[in-house]
Amino acid sequence: MNTRPPTIDLDSIRKLVSEADVEGLIEIHGAPDNEYDKEAETLHATIAQLQTSEITVSKLLQTLEAIWRRNFIDDDKELALRRPALQNLAEQIANVFGPDAKPRAQENSQLMTDLDYLHACIAEARAAERDGEVPIGAIIVHNGDIIARGQNRVLRDHDPTAHAEIVALRHAARALANYRLPEGCTLYVTLEPCAMCAGAILHARVSRLVYAAVDPKAGACGSVLSVLNHPQLNHQVEVSSGLLAEECGSLLTAFFRARRT
Numbered sequence: 001m002n003t004r005p006p007t008i009d010l011d012s013i014r015k016l017v018s019e020a021d022v023e024g025l026i027e028i029h030g031a032p033d034n035e036y037d038k039e040a041e042t043l044h045a046t047i048a049q050l051q052t053s054e055i056t057v058s059k060l061l062q063t064l065e066a067i068w069r070r071n072f073i074d075d076d077k078e079l080a081l082r083r084p085a086l087q088n089l090a091e092q093i094a095n096v097f098g099p100d101a102k103p104r105a106q107e108n109s110q111l112m113t114d115l116d117y118l119h120a121c122i123a124e125a126r127a128a129e130r131d132g133e134v135p136i137g138a139i140i141v142h143n144g145d146i147i148a149r150g151q152n153r154v155l156r157d158h159d160p161t162a163h164a165e166i167v168a169l170r171h172a173a174r175a176l177a178n179y180r181l182p183e184g185c186t187l188y189v190t191l192e193p194c195a196m197c198a199g200a201i202l203h204a205r206v207s208r209l210v211y212a213a214v215d216p217k218a219g220a221c222g223s224v225l226s227v228l229n230h231p232q233l234n235h236q237v238e239v240s241s242g243l244l245a246e247e248c249g250s251l252l253t254a255f256f257r258a259r260r261t
């Protein structure tokens with residue numbers, strides 16, 4: 001019996017907010033499924049601070065109304081029209097994350113696992129930071145085992161290619177004595193891979209990529225470039241992102257802020 005309180009993960013919040021589609025932007029206006037990501041992120045940031053016992057329908061409704069006033073419409077009458085939908089959304093979120101939440105079902109076991117592995121990446125990132133490197137960490141998992149770990153080590157190694165993902169891929173390939181990784185390997189990393197790393201992920205035949213924060217400056221998994229899953233490539237990679245994005249992103253912003261002062 002799983003007695004662990006549900007982890008308040010951004011992906012689940014995004015899904016609930018998108019499915020609620022309070023403004024009808026997705027259903028009626030054909031907006032993409034990520035239309036409400038900004039609202040979901042704000043909501044996630046707020047409730048991630050709360051104790052489980054504080055995640056009540058009234059508290060959630062209050063938070064949702066504040067978000068809606070800021071992002072959509074700051075008008076009492078208009079807000080009243082949306083209140084039933086917001087109330088419904090608040091109830092759903094309380095059902096999933098509140099004190100009466102049922103233990104998370106099977107579909108979430110992957111999510112827990114991804115969270116655990118991303119925490120292992122964060123440990124690598126912090127270790128890199130202690131050595132003066134930009135804090136980015138990666139691991140590679142096969143059949144549930146961590147088969148390789150990598151930290152960003154470009155400064156320590158005087159190596160422009162020593163990104164965390166490359167370091168982990170080299171370790172994994174050496175350990176398995178094969179430059180192509182076996183079917184079913186997942187690479188976890190704290191930051192969206194760059195073009196070089198995305199290319200290496202393809203060469204290594206990584207099955208799945210899970211990254212936390214997006215990299216709006218150099219990300220090659222959709223932010224700046226889309227190196228993975230080009231229709232003409234024969235190797236396709238399953239990609240998930242967003243879990244622990246704030247935590248991993250703030251590691252980087254704190255690091256750069258500290259260097260400027």
Ligand SMILES: [Zn+2]
Pocket residue numbers: 163164165193194195196197198
């Ligand atoms: Zn890279």
